[in-house]
Amino acid sequence: MILLEMQVLADIAETAIFEDQMVKLLARKKYVELTQPFRVAFGTIAGLDVVEVELSHEGVVGRGECCPMAIYGQDADTTLAEIAAITPQIESGDLDRTSLQKVLPAQSARNAIDCAFWDVEAKLSGRSVWDIAGLEAPSIIPSDVTIGIMTPEETATFAAGLCGASSIKLKLGGEHDLECLAAVRSVLPDTPLFVDVNAGWTLDRLNALAPQLADAKVFMIEQPLAPQDDPQLDEYGRAVPICADESCHDRSDLDRLEGRYQYVNIKLDKTGGLTEALALAEAARQRGFGIMVGCMLGTGLAMAPAYVLASICDVVDLDAPLIVKDPAHRGVKHDGRQLHQFGADLWG
Incomplete structure (x- = not known):
């Protein structure tokens, strides 16, 4: 386990990974239903809306998904609005995975975009996420x-x-x-x-x-x-x-x-x-x-x-x-x- 490698890579990756090329960000919500209602202390859940993000660049698509929860004051629509607000910065190449951490709070919207960045970074570099993070991949x-x-x-x-x-x-x-x-x-x-x-x-x-x-x-x-x-x-x-x-x-x-x-x-x-x-x-x-x-x-x-x-x-x-x-x-x-x-x- 070499988590420090991941942090060093993140620290030096200040240049956008898209090299000033055209980037497209799409976000959508979809409903995920459970096989049966599931009860916890704060209520019963039959299903929830999740938000999926796609980052596209030169035929490569990176994806991420989040599940906003009302217990944290979030829902799919507010999350989509947060994503829409920073979409121009991402599509212009002004934001990468590192700078994203300072622009959005530690919540669902950032999760979906962050994971999409990881996915597209892996595909563009020809390396797996495991390799980028410096981790082993257990089967x-x-x-x-x-x-x-x-x-x-x-x-x-x-x-x-x-x-x-x-x-x-x-x-x-x-x-x-x-x-x-x-x-x-x-x-x-x-x-x-x-x-x-x-x-x-x-x-x-x-x-x-x-x-x-x-x-x-x-x-x-x-x-x-x-x-x-x-x-x-x-x-x-x-x-x-x-x-x-x-x-x-x-x-x-x-x-x-x-x-x-x-x-x-x-x-x-x-x-x-x-x-x-x-x-x-x-x-x-x-x-x-x-x-x-x-x-x-x-x-x-x-x-x-x-x-x-x-x-x-x-x-x-x-x-x-x-x-x-x-x-x-x-x-x-x-x-x-x-x-x-x-x-x-x-x-x-």
Whole structure:
């Protein structure tokens, strides 16, 4: 792993990669539907709009995709507007992947464009994204399977079908948290298990439930409290390590997370693309954090750059291909236990 190579390349790549040639940027939204509604602490999701970006130059097309989320004050239309606002700068060659980081905030719009830059850069240079980033390309990566908030009976039935999973993520923050946890352990007593609360608990509930989660061999609790309540974690009893998701967007967050969280969940829609995601992973690792990669919802076009990041992560939560309804949207294969490396025809 040579992440420093990626950073050096980015630092010296101040000249636009298109060499003053004609560039065209197109952005569109499309709806990605789930096989069935999926409940988490903040609501139920049946599908979401994603935004796809294409950068075209001399017959070469680079693509990227993002999934704007209302919980971060974004949607597909506002994201399209953000992209449209800087399209003239990109098409004129005034912006490249490095300068983009300073023009747009670490949100979904930057993610889609950043990943399109990575894709077109790879195709124009004849190098893979792996080579540009200085990373190895594993053929398979173990990934979890997520169980949404259900009744305890539904949870047990669903878990019974996951006996081959490499790990399980159980969504909590509902009415029957401990009963659902017991339901999973009744059929999967030894499968590595972590839980995701999506900011649905109070500190009192965290401290009350964490010892029982530890007894059930839960190895991590993801985002138990709302981000604004992070200072309360100074009073957490630490029975189970915790992971920052909604509380962690980019490197600027690490100072206030240190000492409160043991893991960070890196999602490209929060970091604003693969460029900052790799930099955040390296910075977090240097500070002693465990590294997790997650995703919103998306097609294989969004999963491919997340797969690149997953190759250097401790916990991989990229099971969107298992729950999107349209087979054409899956792109990256998840066989219920692990992800399989995507082809260059998809991305990178």
